[in-house]
Amino acid sequence: MKTIVDDVLTMSKLDSGLFVMTPVDVPLQSIARDAVKMFEGEAKAAGVALEYHAEASCSNTSINYVSLDPTRVLQILINLITNAIKFTRLEETRHISVRLGLSTEPPLQGLDERVKFHRTPGAEVSHTLQTDWDKGKVAYMIFSVHDTGRGSGLGLFISRRLTELHGGAISFASKAKVGSTFSFYVKCRKASLPSPQDETATDLSVRAQSTVLANRSRDDTDKPPAIGRKLSENKEGNAHVKVLIVEDNLVNQRVLAKQLRNIGMNVAVANHGVEALDYVRKTTYCIPDEGSATQELSLILMDWEMPVMDGLTCVREIRKLQSQGIVRGHIPVIAVTANVRSEQVTEALEAGMDDVISKPFRIPELCACMHKTILSVNVKWGSKDDMK
Structure with a gap:
């Protein structure tokens, strides 16, 4: 349709x-x-x-x-x-x-x-x-x-x-x-x-x-992508995947977090862009303060429209921190939105997103997108974390 x-x-x-x-x-x-x-x-x-x-x-x-x-x-x-x-x-x-x-x-x-x-x-x-x-x-x-x-x-x-x-x-x-x-x-x-x-x-x-x-x-076939099926079935192999979900809708946030945890991934959540930036500063992508704990991060799933700070503004800030050397390496970020026309996708990519996935989606499709994005970032920017 x-x-x-x-x-x-x-x-x-x-x-x-x-x-x-x-x-x-x-x-x-x-x-x-x-x-x-x-x-x-x-x-x-x-x-x-x-x-x-x-x-x-x-x-x-x-x-x-x-x-x-x-x-x-x-x-x-x-x-x-x-x-x-x-x-x-x-x-x-x-x-x-x-x-x-x-x-x-x-x-x-x-x-x-x-x-x-x-x-x-x-x-x-x-x-x-x-x-x-x-x-x-x-x-x-x-x-x-x-x-x-x-x-x-x-x-x-x-x-x-x-x-x-x-x-x-x-x-x-x-x-x-x-x-x-x-x-x-x-x-x-x-x-x-x-x-x-x-x-x-x-x-x-x-x-x-x-x-x-x-x-x-995805409108033309009910068959999930092969790469997504492989990832979502490999529960033990997903244990090293650390995902940050940035979503203001608490119901959507909790449902997605539960689905990803069910296939073995480690999941953290943020309600808007400001919370996401605070989380990023505590990860191994940033230079830690002496004695402070650091947490791993493999990828961010970023909702587009949110209060306080929207997804595009947040990813621009992340790329700014990256260019300043505050964020070391390139954090893979996927935009999550219902707007997937070419103009909106181009806007997201220009802002600093690595890929875009449309809502609603199925978990095998999301896994395929995540896997492709991390591999692509590793090739272009160097490996920070692998998804096997």
């Missing part, structure tokens, strides 16, 4: 002209690779082989960076790969191939020659992208998603509108017992090495889309 609501809101923005396309300089292959990486876990759980391949055309030119709207292109790939997994998971042969090609001329066909491109006459093109194209040489990125399933699914009309706004087109070809191939191309500009600001913007947009995808996918 949430997926349908998101699609309706997107269509409303498209129809009202409120959909803003923002060109950013990104590595040529980054979007396709990120899209495949986002779906690796879901594909594996469904028994689907998912692979990525870059055509020779990507390396036969001097183009290493392109200027386009990475969030919107990623959204198209999310729609196509979501549908591909949905219609392939029940087939005898389960295989999805994502391919990327590059052309200096508007393509007439996809990477699969059966797919023919036809742009809609008079299709609207984003003014911001047109302005960007005027700044240098243009190129055309061609994406292909082939699967062994049968069906099309939702989101394809939105994908068509997004490709058209990007100066491109989308089409498909299908054959019984062979599968379906969806291809699209987008117009982009040859770019140079991106600025630090562009890299930050791109990273946030991809992480936001990834989080929205993870929360939306």
Whole structure:
């Protein structure tokens, strides 16, 4: 249901002209690779082989960076790969191939020659992208998603509108017992090495889309993520996991604390951001006073809206203390909220959250999110605590 609501809101923005396309300089292959990486876990759980391949055309030119709207292109790939997994998971042969090609001329066909491109006459093109194209040489990125399933699914009309706004087109070809191939191309500009600001913007947009995808996918299946099942069943192995729940609703706070304790985790609670900061100062993340007791902390589950100090303000303060050296290391913090649209997720990530999970959630889903977040923080910032 949430997926349908998101699609309706997107269509409303498209129809009202409120959909803003923002060109950013990104590595040529980054979007396709990120899209495949986002779906690796879901594909594996469904028994689907998912692979990525870059055509020779990507390396036969001097183009290493392109200027386009990475969030919107990623959204198209999310729609196509979501549908591909949905219609392939029940087939005898389960295989999805994502391919990327590059052309200096508007393509007439996809990477699969059966797919023919036809742009809609008079299709609207984003003014911001047109302005960007005027700044240098243009190129055309061609994406292909082939699967062994049968069906099309939702989101394809939105994908068509997004490709058209990007100066491109989308089409498909299908054959019984062979599968379906969806291809699209987008117009982009040859770019140079991106600025630090562009890299930050791109990273946030991809992480936001990834989080929205993870929360939306829970509407499509009742099967808990494999990594979450493994963690929640390993009660003895969870004894070293120390979680701080920051939640002003006492009923929600107590229920969640009990559920996590039932699977072997150590849990502390705080009613708002100020109490959370006081707790952090007493942990091994901070330099202790002589003779003072210190407590371990693996991760914080931070509610968004709270009195006294809300979750976003609190995590900003934590990251400020981290930059000042008062907090040693990077504390993993997951935002807990009912607002999981891309804009809200981006706001949370910019504030300093490491991930976002939507309410309501199931414990296996929460465990999967916690496990992924701690592993990601350990890789990026160095290990403070492991979740095995």
